[in-house]
Amino acid sequence: MKINGTPYRSVWLDADGHSIRIFDQTKLPWAVEELVLSDEEAVAHAIRSMQVRGAPLIGAVGAYGLAMALRRDPSIENLERMAAMLNETRPTAVNLKWALDRICAAVRNHPPERRADAAYAEASAICDDDVETNRKIGEHGLELLKEIAARKKAEGREGEPVRVLTHCNAGWIATVDYGTALSPIYQAHDAGMDVHVWVDETRPRNQGALTAWELGSHGVPHTFVTDNAGGHLMQHGLVDIVIVGTDRVTRNGDVANKIGTYLKALAAKDNDIPFWVALPHSTLDMSVRDGLAEIPIEERSAAEVTATTGLLPEGGVGAIRVAPESSRAANPAFDVTPARLVTGLITERGRCEASEEGLAALYPERV
Numbered sequence: 109m110k111i112n113g114t115p116y117r118s119v120w121l122d123a124d125g126h127s128i129r130i131f132d133q134t135k136l137p138w139a140v141e142e143l144v145l146s147d148e149e150a151v152a153h154a155i156r157s158m159q160v161r162g163a164p165l166i167g168a169v170g171a172y173g174l175a176m177a178l179r180r181d182p183s184i185e186n187l188e189r190m191a192a193m194l195n196e197t198r199p200t201a202v203n204l205k206w207a208l209d210r211i212c213a214a215v216r217n218h219p220p221e222r223r224a225d226a227a228y229a230e231a232s233a234i235c236d237d238d239v240e241t242n243r244k245i246g247e248h249g250l251e252l253l254k255e256i257a258a259r260k261k262a263e264g265r266e267g268e269p270v271r272v273l274t275h276c277n278a279g280w281i282a283t284v285d286y287g288t289a290l291s292p293i294y295q296a297h298d299a300g301m302d303v304h305v306w307v308d309e310t311r312p313r314n315q316g317a318l319t320a321w322e323l324g325s326h327g328v329p330h331t332f333v334t335d336n337a338g339g340h341l342m343q344h345g346l347v348d349i350v351i352v353g354t355d356r357v358t359r360n361g362d363v364a365n366k367i368g369t370y371l372k373a374l375a376a377k378d379n380d381i382p383f384w385v386a387l388p389h390s391t392l393d394m395s396v397r398d399g400l401a402e403i404p405i406e407e408r409s410a411a412e413v414t415a416t417t418g419l420l421p422e423g424g425v426g427a428i429r430v431a432p433e434s435s436r437a438a439n440p441a442f443d444v445t446p447a448r449l450v451t452g453l454i455t456e457r458g459r460c461e462a463s464e465e466g467l468a469a470l471y472p473e474r475v
């Protein structure tokens with residue numbers, strides 16, 4: 109996608125051929141700053157501190173981190189140690205483990221002197237795969253949005269945009285390009301469809317600001333709302349569809365995503381509004397059956413809740429305390445939406461029901 113007219117991916121190889129460049133997402137959307145990551149420790153720090161974030165993107169960046177580790181020491185012991193170290197940086201999104209496993213499988217049978225090159229080639233293939241996958245998610249999601257537009261027309265509401273509500277940021281900056289939940293929206297906008305997006309702020313880290321920034325840069329009409337506004341908007345007939353991304357989808361179609369997603373799904377169910385989840389194959393975890401019991405939910409620092417970060421009146425990006433000094437805070441970063449609340453899944457292979465049967469029909473080789 110583009111920043112000020114220049115096309116970018118959200119991770120790319122630096123001129124030295126072994127470092128990578130990313131955008132520091134702790135500064136976005138207030139400042140667009142590139143960061144160079146040259147070793148696995150810098151990569152681990154970037155993922156932990158959320159300088160890079162979003163399930164597919166942390167997978168791609170983690171893959172490059174493992175390639176960097178192999179440049180220094182190509183032994184199988186180091187491969188396994190560094191894969192485990194990188195995998196521990198964030199626990200909920202399965203894409204990280206998926207990408208690290210893919211690197212391990214790609215290099216294991218090479219002689220030591222070939223392993224780093226093989227790892228870089230595989231990391232680059234992971235990035236290309238993500239871009240193509242997300243482009244296809246956009247195509248399948250666009251069909252869904254067209255169906256909604258056609259239904260509105262049949263009801264004599266063609267003057268109204270298709271109104272999508274999204275939570276967190278599942279746009280191009282959370283992936284290598286295009287995004288997952290936002291990919292259909294970009295394609296709809298590019299195809300000339302009248303679309304409007306309600307963007308949840310997504311406290312505590314305000315990833316909705318990233319979504320608003322992305323949509324604004326692409327010219328997509330949108331409105332930024334507090335996390336608590338969604339139910340009200342749905343009750344008043346102002347939302348046609350909810351589309352979110354996800355960090356892990358289980359065998360039976362349970363969906364882990366940013367904290368607050370579950371409440372949106374409940375409100376959508378109560379108001380008979382379709383609730384769709386967009387995911388690439390790398391987000392599917394067929395080893396987990398019961399999302400609520402088995403998906404590890406990341407607990408982040410209480411400081412993210414007691415303070416909020418933004419552009420300070422005096423300039424620069426910083427935090428302002430919002431809770432009393434004496435208050436404790438808890439910060440579960442994700443929740444699980446049970447499959448029964450999910451209308452369907454949008455994947456690169458098409459749409460399916462959020463169920464074992466639905467997923468098996470699209471991914472028979474994963475069953």
Ligand code: MRU
Pocket residue numbers: 161162163164201275276277278279282283287288289315352353354355365366441
């Ligand atoms: O904590 P984050 O910002 O990494 O969480 C991101 C989300 O929850 C996204 O919605 C999800 O990763 C899907 S990204 C395509």
